[in-house]
Amino acid sequence: MLAIEHIQQYYGGSHILRDVSLTAKAGQVTVLLGRNGVGKTTLLKALMGLVPVRQGHIGFQGFTLTHATPYERARAGIGYVPQGRDIFNRLTVEDNLRMGLATQPASADIPAELFELFPILEQMRHRRGGDLSGGQQQQLAIARALAGKPKLLVLDEPTEGIQPSIIKDIGRVIKRLAARGDMAILLCEQYYDFAEALADQYLVMERGEVIWHTRSTSPMSIPAQCRSRTAG
Numbered sequence: 001m002l003a004i005e006h007i008q009q010y011y012g013g014s015h016i017l018r019d020v021s022l023t024a025k026a027g028q029v030t031v032l033l034g035r036n037g038v039g040k041t042t043l044l045k046a047l048m049g050l051v052p053v054r055q056g057h058i059g060f061q062g063f064t065l066t067h068a069t070p071y072e073r074a075r076a077g078i079g080y081v082p083q084g085r086d087i088f089n090r091l092t093v094e095d096n097l098r099m100g101l102a103t104q105p106a107s108a109d110i111p112a113e114l115f116e117l118f119p120i121l122e123q124m125r126h127r128r129g130g131d132l133s134g135g136q137q138q139q140l141a142i143a144r145a146l147a148g149k150p151k152l153l154v155l156d157e158p159t160e161g162i163q164p165s166i167i168k169d170i171g172r173v174i175k176r177l178a179a180r181g182d183m184a185i186l187l188c189e190q191y192y193d194f195a196e197a198l199a200d201q202y203l204v205m206e207r208g209e210v211i212w213h214t215r216s217t218s219p220m221s222i223p224a225q226c227r228s229r230t231a232g
Contacts, residue, residue, distance in 0.1 A: 100147030
């Protein structure tokens with residue numbers, strides 16, 4: 001479904017992404033592991049068209065997206081939950097969700113499934129986004145990305161600064177989405193324990209490179225030295 005091939009990316013004279021390749025398939029959770037600053041977020045931004053790539057290819061469902069605009073990528077079926085959430089604090093929960101319908105027909109309504117996945121959003125439907133807790137805002141950001149019915153969901157460190165109970169809820173939702181079989185999930189994470197419970201395949205990054213890739217979900221399939229590099 002998603003194929004990123006030999007991506008090279010630079011900031012000025014700094015080589016940020018070094019020949020990075022990965023694939024993500026429907027019904028599977030692909031996890032990018034690594035400490036802060038190793039290039040995970042930059043790779044996701046390159047995938048979404050938020051930063052340019054110097055070399056390489058990005059393909060999705062048979063189409064080339066390497067030089068597509070962020071809107072074109074969203075319209076192609078990629079939902080993105082950025083690090084820091086980026087919700088609209090002054091808009092209500094409902095209006096934030098409607099922002100996720102930008103790629104849908106004008107008559108489209110908010111999918112009822114979103115409130116099944118995140119019941120708290122139904123209760124706070126008319127509250128402003130800025131009034132929600134950090135964990136609730138993260139749930140809102142994920143629901144907004146799902147509103148457009150994506151075929152690929154990209155999440156950048158969804159557990160950052162979130163209380164444990166909501167981390168469990170987010171993990172439950174990710175499992176449920178993957179189990180449906182019609183969506184690929186690309187999860188960027190630095191905490192191994194959360195990722196280990198979800199991943200169908202792992203990629204460990206360091207200094208802009210993928211240094212380990214495995215399709216096994218066994219924690220012992222990742223060498224100890226690579227697991228230590230995923231700790232904050």
